[in-house]
Amino acid sequence: MADLAANAQGGARPFARLTAALSRPTTLAQVLFVLGVAALLVALTLVAQSNLERLSVKSGYGFLWEKAPFELGESLIAYKAGDTYMRAFAVGILNTLKVAALGIILSTALGLVIALGQLSPSSVVARVCRLYIETARNVPLLMQLIFWYAFLTASLPRVKQALSPVEGVYLSNRGLFLPALDFGGAGGQIGLALLAGLVMAVALMVWKLRTQARGNIAWAFWGLLLLPAIATFLLSGATVSLDLPELKGFNFRGGLAVSPEFLALLLGLTFYTAAFNAEVIRGGILGVPKGQTEAATALGLKRGQVMRLVVIPQALRIIIPPISNNFLNLTKESSLAVAIGYPELVRVANVTLAETSQSIECISIIMLVFLTISLSTSLFLNWFNARAALVTR
Amino acid sequence: MTDHSVTLPPGEGRGIKPWIRAQMRSPLGLVLNIAMLALIVTALPPLLDWAVIRATWTGSDMNACPPEGGACWAFIGAKMRLILFGTYPYDEHWRAVIATLIVVALVLASLNPLYWTRRLAMGWVIGLAVYSVLMWGGVFGLRFVDSSAWGGLPLTVILTVFGVFFGALVAVPVALARVSRLPVFRIAAVIYVELIRGVPLISILFMASVAMPLLLPEGFSPSGLVRVIIGIVIFTAAYMAEVLRGGLQAVPKGQHEAASSLGLGYWKTQFKVVLPQAVELVLPAFVSLIIITLKGTSLVVIVAMMDLLGAAKASLADPNWVGFYVEAFAFAGAIYVAMCASISWYGRRVETKLRSTRGNG
Numbered sequence: 001m002a003d004l005a006a007n008a009q010g011g012a013r014p015f016a017r018l019t020a021a022l023s024r025p026t027t028l029a030q031v032l033f034v035l036g037v038a039a040l041l042v043a044l045t046l047v048a049q050s051n052l053e054r055l056s057v058k059s060g061y062g063f064l065w066e067k068a069p070f071e072l073g074e075s076l077i078a079y080k081a082g083d084t085y086m087r088a089f090a091v092g093i094l095n096t097l098k099v100a101a102l103g104i105i106l107s108t109a110l111g112l113v114i115a116l117g118q119l120s121p122s123s124v125v126a127r128v129c130r131l132y133i134e135t136a137r138n139v140p141l142l143m144q145l146i147f148w149y150a151f152l153t154a155s156l157p158r159v160k161q162a163l164s165p166v167e168g169v170y171l172s173n174r175g176l177f178l179p180a181l182d183f184g185g186a187g188g189q190i191g192l193a194l195l196a197g198l199v200m201a202v203a204l205m206v207w208k209l210r211t212q213a214r215g216n217i218a219w220a221f222w223g224l225l226l227l228p229a230i231a232t233f234l235l236s237g238a239t240v241s242l243d244l245p246e247l248k249g250f251n252f253r254g255g256l257a258v259s260p261e262f263l264a265l266l267l268g269l270t271f272y273t274a275a276f277n278a279e280v281i282r283g284g285i286l287g288v289p290k291g292q293t294e295a296a297t298a299l300g301l302k303r304g305q306v307m308r309l310v311v312i313p314q315a316l317r318i319i320i321p322p323i324s325n326n327f328l329n330l331t332k333e334s335s336l337a338v339a340i341g342y343p344e345l346v347r348v349a350n351v352t353l354a355e356t357s358q359s360i361e362c363i364s365i366i367m368l369v370f371l372t373i374s375l376s377t378s379l380f381l382n383w384f385n386a387r388a389a390l391v392t393r
Numbered sequence: 394m395t396d397h398s399v400t401l402p403p404g405e406g407r408g409i410k411p412w413i414r415a416q417m418r419s420p421l422g423l424v425l426n427i428a429m430l431a432l433i434v435t436a437l438p439p440l441l442d443w444a445v446i447r448a449t450w451t452g453s454d455m456n457a458c459p460p461e462g463g464a465c466w467a468f469i470g471a472k473m474r475l476i477l478f479g480t481y482p483y484d485e486h487w488r489a490v491i492a493t494l495i496v497v498a499l500v501l502a503s504l505n506p507l508y509w510t511r512r513l514a515m516g517w518v519i520g521l522a523v524y525s526v527l528m529w530g531g532v533f534g535l536r537f538v539d540s541s542a543w544g545g546l547p548l549t550v551i552l553t554v555f556g557v558f559f560g561a562l563v564a565v566p567v568a569l570a571r572v573s574r575l576p577v578f579r580i581a582a583v584i585y586v587e588l589i590r591g592v593p594l595i596s597i598l599f600m601a602s603v604a605m606p607l608l609l610p611e612g613f614s615p616s617g618l619v620r621v622i623i624g625i626v627i628f629t630a631a632y633m634a635e636v637l638r639g640g641l642q643a644v645p646k647g648q649h650e651a652a653s654s655l656g657l658g659y660w661k662t663q664f665k666v667v668l669p670q671a672v673e674l675v676l677p678a679f680v681s682l683i684i685i686t687l688k689g690t691s692l693v694v695i696v697a698m699m700d701l702l703g704a705a706k707a708s709l710a711d712p713n714w715v716g717f718y719v720e721a722f723a724f725a726g727a728i729y730v731a732m733c734a735s736i737s738w739y740g741r742r743v744e745t746k747l748r749s750t751r752g753n754g
Contacts, residue, residue: 026575029575030575030576030577030578033577033578033581034577037581044608047608047609047610048607048608051606051607051608051610051611052607054611120421120422120425121419121421121422121425122419122421122422122423122424122425122426122429123422123426124425124426124429124430124433125425125426125429128429128433134730134734135730137733138684138688138729138730138733138734139688139726139729139730140688140689140691140702140729141688142691142692142694142695142702143691143702143705143722143725143726143729146702146706146722147718147719147722147726150709150718150722151718151719154716154718332592332593332594333593335593335595335596336595336692336695338595338695339694339695346593346595346596350599353599353603359599359603359604359607360604360607360608363596363599363600363603363604366592366593366596366599367588367591367592367596370591370592370593370596371588371591371592373591374587374590374591374592375587375591
C-alpha cells in the first residue's frame, strides 16, 4: 500500500519518490549492500590488474587457443602435445565425466549390495556391512585415493610377473589390461549406434511407465537397444576380432588398458561413495511403511511382486533426491585425482596453471564446468521431484 | 513410539539361545550367517598373522623389518612424532599438544547448547589467546614457530575448528538473508550458497592459495595458513547456511508472530526466539558437517600443507624406511576414524541429553 501511494505521488515528482523510498531503512540497506559489493568487485579487479601487470602475467582466455606443451596420460579423444589448451581442457572434462559415470554405476551397485546386507536376516552380515560403512565414511577420500594408488603402483607385481586370473586379463603395477573387441576401425560408429539404441530403449521404458501400458516389452527393449548397433556393424562390413593384450618389451600392447591412476580413482570413489549410497538406499527401503508390504501381501502378491510393484517404486521416490546428491558429490570429488595424476579437469587446469601462470582463468574454468554440471543436475532433480511428487487428494 | 509394557514375543529376548533360535527361523539368514562367518574365519587369521604375530614392533631402520615378515610397526614407532606433528619443531611438540587439547575441550563444551553462556564465550577468547601464544610463541621465552611449520594432527584440528567456528559465524547472516523478505539479500545469499555448493572444495582451496594473493594489494596477503582457513570457511559456511535455513524454516510461524506481538524487532526476534530453536533443530546435521569439514581438511595436502595426511605421506619419503605405506595409512586412517566416530558419538549424546532436558522426547 505504501508503495502504491508513493508511486501515485512520485509520478509528478520522481526525486521526492526516490528520497521517500531511500529513507526506508530496508531499502537503504539493500542499496548500500549492492553499492558495497560493486565497489568491492571494482577494487578487486583494479588490484588484480595492477598485480598482473607487475608480475607481467597475461590475462583473459586468449591462451585457450595457444599450443599446450604437455602430454596427457589418457584421453577419450585424440590429443597430443602441441594441440590447443582448449582441446586439453576438453580431454579433462571428458575424463572427469568418464570416471564419474563409471563411479556412479559401480558405487550404486555396491551400495545396493551393502544396503541389502544390512537389511538381511543375517545379523553377522548386517554387522560387517555396518562396520564397512562406518570405516569407509570416516576415512578421508583423499587418503583412500593415495592408498589405492600406492597399492596399485608399489605392491602389485611388475609386468613380467603380472597377475593373470583369466587368460587375457593382466594386472600389474602398470595397470589393468583386458581383452577388447576390435571392430577394425568401425568401433566408434558402433559405439554411437549402441548409445542411440540405449536412448531409445530408455525412452520406451519411460513411455511404458508413464502410460502404464500392459504387455511385455522385454523383446522390444532389447531389440531397440541392440538393433542399431548390429545394423551398423553389418552395414559397415567390419570384421570383429578379439584383441588380447600381449607382453611386448616392457609393457603390454593391445587390448584395453586401464591405467593405475584411473583404477585408483575409480576404486576410491566407488568404495567411498558406496558407503553413502548404502545408507540412502537402506533409508529409502525402510522409509516405505510396513503397512504397504502387508497390504500387498494381503492382496495375494508374491514376495517378488511386492518388492517390484509396491516397495521399490515408493522407495525410489525417497532415494532419488539424496542419491543424486551423492552422485553430484562423487563428480565433484573426482577432482581429488589431481593428487594422483589422473588427467581429469582439475589436473589439466593445474598443469595449465603451472604452464601459463593464469591462475584466475584456470580456476574459473574448473568452477564454471562443475557449476554447469551441478546446476543442470539440480534443475533435472526439481523437474523430477515435481513429476514424482505424490498426488494426494 | 516404544511401549515397554508390551511383553516380547518368545524368541526375541536376550541371550545366546534365543538368538540362535531366531537365526534358525530364517533359512536365508542362517545361510548368510554361515557364509559370512566362514569368510571371516578364513580372512582373519592371515590378517592377525600379518598385523600381530609376524609383525616387527621395534627397530631403528627398515633392516629390522624383513620383506617377507608381517607389519612393520617399528616404522610407526620411528615416525610417530613426524606423522602426528609434521614439521613443528621436535622439542616444542608439548606446546602443540597443550594448545590443541585446549581447543578440543572448548569445542566439546560448545557442541552442547546447554553450556552456551557468557562464560563459554570468555573461555573461547582466553583459550584462543593461550592457543596463539603456545603455537606461535615468540613471547615468554617460547621459541617463535612460523605457521608454515605447523603440521600433523594439530594442523588438522585447527583447520577443522576454525573452519567450523568461523563458518558458523558467517553462516548465520547468510541463512537469515536466505529467508529474508528483502530481495537483494535473498538473491545474494542464493548466489553465494549455490555457487559454493556447486564447485569442488579443491577449486576453492586453489583460489585461496594461488589466486588470492593476486586479488589483494601487494604486501597485504595473509599467510598460507590464514588463506587456507579463509577458503575452508567460505566453503563450510555455504553448507552450514543451507542446513541452518532448513532449521529457520522449520521453526513454527507462531513463534515469529508471538515475538512480534511482544514488541520484539527483527533482530531480537531472530536472535532471541527463532535462531536458538533453529540451531537446536539442525544440531545433528551440524555434527555431520563438522565431520565433513574434518575430512575435507585433508585436501590442504594438494596445496602443499602438511596436515595429518600430508605428514603420513611425508613419513614415506625417508630412504631409510621404504615401502611401509600400509602401516602409515592404517595409523593415520585409524586416527581419522577415531576422531569422526567420537564426534558423531558425542553429537548423538548431546542430542539425547538435550531432548530429555527440554522434555519433548
